[in-house]
Amino acid sequence: EAGVAQSPRYKIIEKRQSVAFWCNPISGHATLYWYQQILGQGPKLLIQFQNNGVVDDSQLPKDRFSAERLKGVDSTLKIQPAKLEDSAVYLCASSLQGPRETQYFGPGTRLLVL
Amino acid sequence: GQQVMQIPQYQHVQEGEDFTTYCNSSTTLSNIQWYKQRPGGHPVFLIQLVKSGEVKKQKRLTFQFGEAKKNSSLHITATQTTDVGTYFCAGRGSSNTGKLIFGQGTTLQVKP
Numbered sequence: 001e002a003g004v005a006q007s008p009r010y011k012i013i014e015k016r017q018s019v020a021f022w023c024n025p026i027s028g029h030a031t032l033y034w035y036q037q038i039l040g041q042g043p044k045l046l047i048q049f050q051n052n053g054v055v056d057d058s059q060l061p062k063d064r065f066s067a068e069r070l071k072g073v074d075s076t077l078k079i080q081p082a083k084l085e086d087s088a089v090y091l092c093a094s095s096l097q098g099p100r101e102t103q104y105f106g107p108g109t110r111l112l113v114l
Numbered sequence: 115g116q117q118v119m120q121i122p123q124y125q126h127v128q129e130g131e132d133f134t135t136y137c138n139s140s141t142t143l144s145n146i147q148w149y150k151q152r153p154g155g156h157p158v159f160l161i162q163l164v165k166s167g168e169v170k171k172q173k174r175l176t177f178q179f180g181e182a183k184k185n186s187s188l189h190i191t192a193t194q195t196t197d198v199g200t201y202f203c204a205g206r207g208s209s210n211t212g213k214l215i216f217g218q219g220t221t222l223q224v225k226p
Binding site for chain 1: 144212219
């Protein structure tokens with residue numbers, strides 16, 4: 001079974017630029033999550049989708065971050081404009097049905113904002 | 115809001131010694147999960163505990179969920195160099211969204 005795929009794996013941008021990350025969850029997984037992991041900290045949930053609907057985006061900085069999962073499968077996370085404090089690993093995870101099940105994480109995208 | 119705290123932040127042990135990390139929540143949890151993240155890697159699910167006082171074992175790893183469902187621990191017996199990494203607990207509240215709140219992790223270094 002293929003795991004969660006993410007691209008790109010690494011990205012370096014300057015502050016105020018825009019960046020987008022892509023995630024393809026495990027086939028058949030209804031729930032998709034985007035986490036932000038700052039160095040030395042645990043992952044922090046940014047947004048959770050159930051199929052193509054948003055379940056929780058309470059910690060998403062909506063003035064600069066946006067995410068979509070239009071067809072209920074893959075998803076994109078965008079930052080516009082980026083700030084220095086956005087430097088982190090952005091992890092995508094998926095679970096089969098809902099949030100009470102095991103979450104499978106992708107390899108992450110390492111973002112460095114200069 | 116709900117907070118999950120883990121101690122210690124770092125632990126260095128000699129290979130063969132035991133290791134324990136502790137996790138405490140500010141609120142009662144519906145369940146708790148444990149993940150391992152190798153250096154440069156991504157979190158990998160280890161186990162989920164649901165019941166009050168539950169104890170589960172995976173080879174040399176023992177996981178406990180407190181009676182009040184507000185704390186948990188992971189104990190590794192006779193550590194090996196392959197145990198190196200950061201161990202995260204992640205607690206789930208009782209709300210409908212079931213959002214996982216991760217602790218800050220305990221990074222384990224094992225000296226051969």
